[in-house]
Amino acid sequence: MAELRRAAFFDLRDGVTDSAALAANAMIRHREAGDLVVHMVHRIEEEPPDGRPEDAPDLLLYVENDLGHGIGPEVRSPFGARLGAVVEFMARLGLSPTRCFGYGDHLDAAGMLCVVGNPRVLGQDPEIIEYARERGWPTSGDSTIGIS
Numbered sequence: 534m535a536e537l538r539r540a541a542f543f544d545l546r547d548g549v550t551d552s553a554a555l556a557a558n559a560m561i562r563h564r565e566a567g568d569l570v571v572h573m574v575h576r577i578e579e580e581p582p583d584g585r586p587e588d589a590p591d592l593l594l595y596v597e598n599d600l601g602h603g604i605g606p607e608v609r610s611p612f613g614a615r616l617g618a619v620v621e622f623m624a625r626l627g628l629s630p631t632r633c634f635g636y637g638d639h640l641d642a643a644g645m646l647c648v649v650g651n652p653r654v655l656g657q658d659p660e661i662i663e664y665a666r667e668r669g670w671p672t673s674g675d676s677t678i679g680i681s
Contacts, residue, residue, distance in 0.1 A: 537628075537629055537632050538568075538569065538626070538627075538628060538632065539563075539566070539567075539568040539569070539628075539632045539633065539634070540568055540569040540570075540571055540622075540623070540626075540628050540632070540633045540634070541559065541560070541563040541568050541569070541570050541571065541633070541634040541635075541636065542571045542573060542619055542633065542634065542635045542636070542645055542649060543556055543559075543560065543570070543571065543572050543573065543636045543637075544573040544615055544635070544636070544637045544638075544639075544641070544642040544645050545636070545637065545638050545639075545642075545655070546638055546639040546658075551638075551655075551656045551657050552638035552655035552656030552657075552673065555655045555656070555673050556636055556638075556655055559634075559636055559653070559655075563634070564597070568634075569596060569597065569626075570596075570597040571594050571595070571596050571597070571622065572594070572595040572596075572597075573594060573595075573615060573618065573619075573642075573645065574594075574595055594618055594622055615641065615642060615644040615645040616644030616645060616647065616648055618645075619633075619635070619644075619645045619648050619649065620648055623648075629650070630648060630649055630650045631650035631651075632650065633649040633650055633651065634649060634650075634651040634652075634653060635648075635649035635651070635652045635653065636653045636654075636655055637652075637653075637654060637655070637661060638654070638655045638656035638658055638661065639656075639658050639660075639661055640658065640660040640661045640664060642661065643661065643664055646665075646670065652665070652668075652670045652671075653670070653671050653672075653673075654670055654671070654672040654673065655672075655673045656673060657673075662674075
């Protein structure tokens, strides 16, 4: 029986330097393990098209590794863009949540972190650290932040 594929989702706030090195190390470890590495990026438009709320920008997933480098899919979800995008991506590829990792450094990443089996909180944002501790998730201050 073939081993199930793993994936790592990264939802990091731009310009947060205290989580950048930790995220870079995690990405290297996931790439070396042959995992899919998925970057979550919001597309910002000057004027949203009719029918789309201004506070719900499209979410793009930038996928690395054997699926090729590229942008896709664009996802809009009533459950929250991050959560919906990750759930849809896992479903499309047949990924088990228990085989998926999530790395976030801000509270908006909480939806994504809730649906992966291995959430990891990076950086020093007090809101997401408190949220993680309430749920027993590893943070960058823990020794359990690894990818195994």
